[in-house]
Amino acid sequence: MSLLTSAIGLAKKAKHSLKDEIDRRAPVYLSPVRRIERVKTNERVCAMTFDDGPMNLPPSPDNHGGKPLTLVLIETLEKYGAKGTFDVIGDTSNNYPDKAGKHGSASWGGISYDHYPDIHKDNMGGARHCPGIISRILSGGHQITNHTYSHVLYGKKAVVYGSRKYMDSIDDVIADLARLDDLLRDDFGYKMTMTRPPHYVDNIKGGFSSYDACAAMDYQYMAASFDGAGWLPCKTYEQEVEAVWKPIESALKADPDALCGQIIFQKDGYNMARRTPIADGLEKALQVLAFYGYKVVTVEELMGYSPFEDLGADDGLFPAASLLLQSGYTVAYKNNKVLTENPLTLGELLMMLYGREGAAKRLSLMKGRDRLDLKGVKANHPYSGALAIALEKGVINTHADINREIDLSAFNDICRKVYGKTATISMPITHGKTIAALAELSEIKK
Ligand SMILES: [Zn+2]
Structure with missing residues (x-):
């Protein structure tokens, strides 16, 4: 035994x-x-x-x-x-x-x-x-x-x-x-x-x-x-x-x-x-x-002390990240880390915006009840639902390269389409800087 x-x-x-x-x-x-x-x-x-x-x-x-x-x-x-x-x-x-x-x-x-x-x-x-x-x-x-x-x-x-x-x-x-x-x-x-x-x-x-x-x-x-x-x-x-x-x-x-x-x-x-x-x-x-x-x-x-594993109440980005999370943004990674220093890809920006809304869409894509027409992205991609919504809303087109690290003009282009305005942000665009920018754009005050 x-x-x-x-x-x-x-x-x-x-x-x-x-x-x-x-x-x-x-x-x-x-x-x-x-x-x-x-x-x-x-x-x-x-x-x-x-x-x-x-x-x-x-x-x-x-x-x-x-x-x-x-x-x-x-x-x-x-x-x-x-x-x-x-x-x-x-x-x-x-x-x-x-x-x-x-x-x-x-x-x-x-x-x-x-x-x-x-x-x-x-x-x-x-x-x-x-x-x-x-x-x-x-x-x-x-x-x-x-x-x-x-x-x-x-x-x-x-x-x-x-x-x-x-x-x-x-x-x-x-x-x-x-x-x-x-x-x-x-x-x-x-x-x-x-x-x-x-x-x-x-x-x-x-x-x-x-x-x-x-x-x-x-x-x-x-x-x-x-x-x-x-x-x-x-x-x-x-x-x-x-x-x-x-x-x-x-x-x-x-x-x-x-x-x-x-x-x-x-x-x-x-x-x-x-x-x-x-x-x-x-x-x-x-x-x-x-x-x-x-x-x-x-x-x-x-x-309530912190929803995240790597970001706590003492961290500068904590209020913005928590408020975005409460407002339905997909702020953290699957392992519950925010990883603020990570460089941001186009796919990640779209996932932050539409990840929660896209979950149901992803299920129907995976069941073959829906189609995603995006270069190199299959239905089982973790971001497929969010990307399908971004496509529907005209935020990206079918040629978008979601794995590319995002530059200033691409970032501002998306912000204009989603919020009708741009935010203060500098290169290199990281996950942390994006959280601050999205909090500013959605007028979530610290
Ligand atoms: Zn059990």
């Missing part, structure tokens, strides 16, 4: 460093959907997310007198004035029926499916079956995010979850997200704004990705920057409980500011050994954070 567990750990690590490598090499695109891992702030504030609940079953082992796990977490958070972000599921019955897998392995919950809250206990989990818990989360001022209605993977994940079932199409993924979104809105009057795909599987059949689904839902992609080890089975329960808080303490001992702006990943459900160490480890984690002066807020509140 421990061998298998460490193999999973290694596979995850290997995949992670491979992903880092890909991130370094692949071009980074501006995106209306940003992957929020952490934000830039000097303040001792962080967020904690709890995946896979609500869970109306007691913790395992139960040291809390039969109280449901989610309620134990809420009450523990509130004892410390902390707010949690509950990344909930709608209903688990699509994950059944199935045979239980091996405890301590990636298949513990079943070979083809996940099992939350437990095998044959669908009615004890999922927002649909636990309205009392959902109401309690909301009345406590905590945040709820969309972990999908069914918790079925978006696409094939070869390394760890190769045998799992996955969604058939982008339309199925969007329908699944919308189903939980509707449930929260209709039954609880609550609008969700963020989502985390099950097991972070992003690829969807047909060349689509979870970012396309997020864009269709007008969601941000909620990731995390600090692993709270809630999934990790250890030899003993005591070791699992320690793994919930000890890494937080070690990080803060080494640097008391280490967790500023970070999102800590936790679980509102079983780990792979069918235990819930979070129930007993959360209190110690919150004590450690309080000792170092940290305030634990919702992810939404955390993004």
Whole structure:
């Protein structure tokens, strides 16, 4: 069991460093959907997310007198004035029926499916079956995010979850997200704004990705920057409980500011050994954070300190960038960085202007329901929707070279077409200078 567990750990690590490598090499695109891992702030504030609940079953082992796990977490958070972000599921019955897998392995919950809250206990989990818990989360001022209605993977994940079932199409993924979104809105009057795909599987059949689904839902992609080890089975329960808080303490001992702006990943459900160490480890984690002066807020509140990973309240461009973002401009890259020193291409300028509006257009281009007549640009280009809108509006023509770094006359030409006037800007035109210029042109005051 421990061998298998460490193999999973290694596979995850290997995949992670491979992903880092890909991130370094692949071009980074501006995106209306940003992957929020952490934000830039000097303040001792962080967020904690709890995946896979609500869970109306007691913790395992139960040291809390039969109280449901989610309620134990809420009450523990509130004892410390902390707010949690509950990344909930709608209903688990699509994950059944199935045979239980091996405890301590990636298949513990079943070979083809996940099992939350437990095998044959669908009615004890999922927002649909636990309205009392959902109401309690909301009345406590905590945040709820969309972990999908069914918790079925978006696409094939070869390394760890190769045998799992996955969604058939982008339309199925969007329908699944919308189903939980509707449930929260209709039954609880609550609008969700963020989502985390099950097991972070992003690829969807047909060349689509979870970012396309997020864009269709007008969601941000909620990731995390600090692993709270809630999934990790250890030899003993005591070791699992320690793994919930000890890494937080070690990080803060080494640097008391280490967790500023970070999102800590936790679980509102079983780990792979069918235990819930979070129930007993959360209190110690919150004590450690309080000792170092940290305030634990919702992810939404955390993004109020800064919505970006590399631009904070102390940076000169921060007011302009934040206001543009609020006004619907595509200000940041997919990795939630603004990268102010990046040189600006024509494609990027058009994406900043029309990225959000273009998301739906891009989906219909990719489904072949629409055509884009632009030199060298295919339907699956990340900017295709924005470029199609720019073409329709006559801002560019079909010969435009979107990969060219923009010069002063091209920049002013676009500004005249869009705003009827030009802005103060100098060469070389960077992403940062463009943010200042667009804020000036759209008369967004600092
Ligand atoms: Zn999950």
